[in-house]
Amino acid sequence: MxxxxxxxxxxxxxxxxxxxxxxxxxxxxxxxxxxxxxxxxxxxxxxxxxxxxxxxxxxxxxxxxxxxxxxxxxxxxxxxxxxxxxxxxxxxxxxxxxxxxxxxxxxxxxxxPRPLDFPGSESVVQLRDVDDAARLRASLKKGLRVACVGAGPIGLEVATAARALGCDVTVLEKSASIMGRCLPAEAAGWLRRRHDAQGIKIITGFSLVAFEAGQVVEASGDRIAADLVVAGTGxxxxxxxxxxxxxxxxxxxxxxxxxxxxxxxxxxxxxxxxxxxxxxxxxxxxxxxxxxxxxxxxxxxxxAGRREPYVEFPYFWTDQAGVRVQVVGAAAGSSSVRRGSESEDRFSIWYLDEENVVKGVVAVDAPREIKIAERLIQSGRPIDPMRIADLAFELRDLLR
Incomplete structure (x- = not known):
């Protein structure tokens, strides 16, 4: 047999x-x-x-x-x-x-990569595999004018890399906010300000209609100079x-x-x-x-015969603008509590439901807090929100 x-x-x-x-x-x-x-x-x-x-x-x-x-x-x-x-x-x-x-x-x-449908799109770089990355890496030279279409994780990570290599970078986003599918407004706003401080120009509400002769054309007729266009549109x-x-x-x-x-x-x-x-x-x-x-x-x-229900909860991270942003659970709830200071570039925002059960956390350069948050989300136990905000309080004690 x-x-x-x-x-x-x-x-x-x-x-x-x-x-x-x-x-x-x-x-x-x-x-x-x-x-x-x-x-x-x-x-x-x-x-x-x-x-x-x-x-x-x-x-x-x-x-x-x-x-x-x-x-x-x-x-x-x-x-x-x-x-x-x-x-x-x-x-x-x-x-x-x-x-x-x-x-x-x-x-x-x-x-x-989501297909692009506008004149000149055949010249736009899309990043999906190692061969795409090799070609893009060879193109990114100091002084190159780079337009990144899409202000999601891929677009902003490429923008960060291009800026680190000395490129002049502009990010073009159709919606009103960056990282709209990934981050709540308060975290997205902070991250945008950080990109601004590093010299990355971000234009939201930009409806791209063409890429021609070294320019990205917007529906209103506005034009953005670009030697290279990279799409991160999902x-x-x-x-x-x-x-x-x-x-x-x-x-x-x-x-x-x-x-x-x-x-x-x-x-x-x-x-x-x-x-x-x-x-x-x-x-x-x-x-x-x-x-x-x-x-x-x-x-x-x-x-293989070991059938167990798949009951994970969402988690993702992105490295951009010199920080690591991590999100676990659902970054939404009846209330939110901030731990740490945005000015120190290390903080977290905790989202709780009506019973003060942790439903999700957004953390900036705070990996230990994400690990604790995961266990609290799994436990489903209510907590005291004041303790999260108190930097003198050891978060691990919430697990006991």
Missing amino acids: SRPHHVIVGAGQSGANAAFAMRRAGFEGAITIVGAENHFPYERPPLSKDVLTGQDSPKPPLFFSEARYDEKNIAIKLGQRVTAIDAASARLKTEEGASIPYDRLLIATGGR MVPNIELGASAGAKLDRGIMVDTFGETSSPGIYAAGDVATFWHPLHASHLSWETWRHAMNHGIAVGKSM
């Missing part, structure tokens, strides 16, 4: 972690990862940070060394793009004409394979709390999936580093 074969489409964070989670869960069958890129699975956050400012060739760290795949008997096929899933015969089809059978399948194809999940397999779709590939799609034996994890969260009683989609890793691990365990 042949061993069961689990195939993972997508050699990224979710796919790699799912494969190793299967082995840790005791799965002894064959595992194959199929990836479109020619690189072993690597960390993506450095692409908009250290890779752009480093002196050496851009080589973001791998999740697992190449030797570990051999040690765990995990086959990995790089540079092969899967074009369709035949769910009836349980086989994959690749662009190269190969047909790969599977017993269980994980779709971990992540997403791609991503679109790569749901096409899920659609070819007949899986239900809603923003992403819909999965249950164990990561299984509506097509039996086919799973999805990470950025490409909208997952059922039992605590929220709804399908959610998160585009964060930790979710991509933890969801991949959880779904890998489920595929």
Whole structure:
């Protein structure tokens, strides 16, 4: 009797972690990862940070060394793009004409940069993989006029890197605020002032209509000089394979709390999936580093037979303007309490509900406070807000 074969489409964070989670869960069958890129699975956050400012060739760290795949008997096929899933015969089809059978399948194809639709957009740089980062890094020279379209994490991280390399940087944002999907207004306002102080010009309410002859054109007719335009306007999940397999779709590939799609034996994890969260009683989609890793691990365990509900809560971080901003939980509530001083560039804002239970925290260069906040959110215990504001009080005592 042949061993069961689990195939993972997508050699990224979710796919790699799912494969190793299967082995840790005791799965002894064959595992194959199929990836479109020619690189072993690597960390993506450095692409908009250290890779752009480093002196050496851009080589973001791998999740697992190449030797570990051999040690765990995990086959990995790089540079092969899967074009369709035949769910009836349980086989994959690749662009190269190969047909790969599977017993269980994980779709971990992540997403791609949101397409741009304006004249001149073919000249705009978009950052998704290490090859994009290498090309951008080679372009960023002192004195270059750089326009970053989008004031989300990627746009502002690239702006920070470009400014550190001596570029003249302008950030163009369509909405009225920076980091609008990630930060509450008070934290976003502080971060914008910090970028301003470092010489990064930010223009909000900017509706881009064209990029032509070294200029970014706004709907009003205003023009911003730019030698290079970089777009950080979000991503679109790569749901096409899920659609070819007949899986239900809603923003992403819909999965249950164990990561299984509506097509039996086919799973999805990470950025490409909208997952059922039992605590929220709804399908959610998160585009964060930790979710991509933890969801991949959880779904890998489920595929190996250790089915446990996925009940994480949101967390993300961004390094920009010389600080690390971390957000855990829901940065909204009935009240908020500030700990520390903005003037010292180290503070946190705590969000509580009507019963003074911590629901979320935004922290600037305060990693210990984030760790404590996570445990308080998990506990669901009410706390005394006055103690959070008191810098003389040791926050760890709230855990007792």
